[in-house]
Amino acid sequence: xxxxxxxxxxxxxxxxxxxxxxxxxxxxxxxxxxxxxxxxxxxxxxxxxxxxxxxxxxxxxxxxxxxxxxxxxxxxxxxxxxxxxxxxxxxxxxxxxxxxxxxxxxxxxxxxxxxxxxxxxxxxxxxxxxxxxxxxxxxxxxxxxxxxxxxxxxxxxxxxxx
Amino acid sequence: xxxxxxxxxxxxxxxxxxxxxxxxxxxxxxxxxxxxxxxxxxxxxxxxxxxxxxxxxxxxxxxxxxxxxxxxxxxxxxxxxxxxxxxxxxxxxxxxxxxxxxxxxxxxxxxxxxxxxxxxxxxxxxxxxxxxxxxxxxxxxxxxxxxxxxxxxxxxxxxxxx
Numbered sequence: 001x002x003x004x005x006x007x008x009x010x011x012x013x014x015x016x017x018x019x020x021x022x023x024x025x026x027x028x029x030x031x032x033x034x035x036x037x038x039x040x041x042x043x044x045x046x047x048x049x050x051x052x053x054x055x056x057x058x059x060x061x062x063x064x065x066x067x068x069x070x071x072x073x074x075x076x077x078x079x080x081x082x083x084x085x086x087x088x089x090x091x092x093x094x095x096x097x098x099x100x101x102x103x104x105x106x107x108x109x110x111x112x113x114x115x116x117x118x119x120x121x122x123x124x125x126x127x128x129x130x131x132x133x134x135x136x137x138x139x140x141x142x143x144x145x146x147x148x149x150x151x152x153x154x155x156x157x158x159x160x161x162x
Numbered sequence: 163x164x165x166x167x168x169x170x171x172x173x174x175x176x177x178x179x180x181x182x183x184x185x186x187x188x189x190x191x192x193x194x195x196x197x198x199x200x201x202x203x204x205x206x207x208x209x210x211x212x213x214x215x216x217x218x219x220x221x222x223x224x225x226x227x228x229x230x231x232x233x234x235x236x237x238x239x240x241x242x243x244x245x246x247x248x249x250x251x252x253x254x255x256x257x258x259x260x261x262x263x264x265x266x267x268x269x270x271x272x273x274x275x276x277x278x279x280x281x282x283x284x285x286x287x288x289x290x291x292x293x294x295x296x297x298x299x300x301x302x303x304x305x306x307x308x309x310x311x312x313x314x315x316x317x318x319x320x321x322x323x324x
Binding site for chain 2: 076084
């Protein structure tokens with residue numbers, strides 16, 4: 001099972017993959033923000049408390065990146081993925097604060113062969129991530145290009161002679 | 163001018179802000195990918211060349227984070243921004259490869275007062291980023307919550323007595 005990666009055919013609509021759990025540390029929030037989103041509420045506990053976010057809060061772009069890492073650990077690294085054309089939906093519903101634990105799931109919404117690339121399909125996922133209080137913090141949809149099972153595998157899988 | 167930050171009122175539809183330039187280093191691509199998107203084409207030059215991306219390529223989530231940093235340096239850190247509810251559109255049009263230089267602009271699409279938050283408006287931007295060959299590598303839209311100019315400023319600005 002670990003020898004053979006998931007292919008396009010394995011991503012049937014309705015299939016779900018668990019995401020996380022991921023504990024979000026204050027240092028991680030500050031490190032990401034320092035490089036990519038140095039707004040005060042993402043860098044400093046007091047500034048975060050004074051903001052509408054209510055505490056040291058992860059940049060939404062950091063939350064998105066953490067979602068990607070949870071996807072990678074759950075199924076992307078175990079599948080014949082060839083990248084993604086973008087993000088269709090990304091809603092940061094509630095602040096992600098230092099000390100929060102994130103978990104959720106990705107669900108396959110649809111899967112179709114690509115016309116422009118032979119042997120490849122595109123799979124659209126919905127990702128939902130909650131915090132430790134069960135509050136939805138992030139809702140997202142995006143599509144990933146995934147290779148189909150090599151044709152030779154199909155012919156080899158007919159174990160019984162006619 | 164540097165003393166007073168941009169407020170909601172300054173983001174009129176059609177106003178444009180320059181983004182970048184930002185040189186993308188191989189080490190940055192690998193560092194981001196190691197933490198958030200450890201797929202082979204984002205970690206290794208040879209694996210990138212063997213992929214449909216054609217070289218060591220930044221994760222799309224990294225490109226998105228670099229866009230945020232360019233926005234921060236261009237106008238977000240100089241405005242009364244209060245965060246964003248998410249991303250409305252994010253298209254990764256072409257690979258971002260090690261050594262590429264990114265630049266582009268954000269344009270204000272629309273600006274409206276928020277009903278749910280007194281004294282705050284929401285500004286929708288379109289972001290377009292190109293590489294050094296003028297190829298569009300990223301097209302995005304998202305909205306940012308921005309505070310209105312404090313009311314006292316308005317009354318103080320009536321310089322002439324009646």
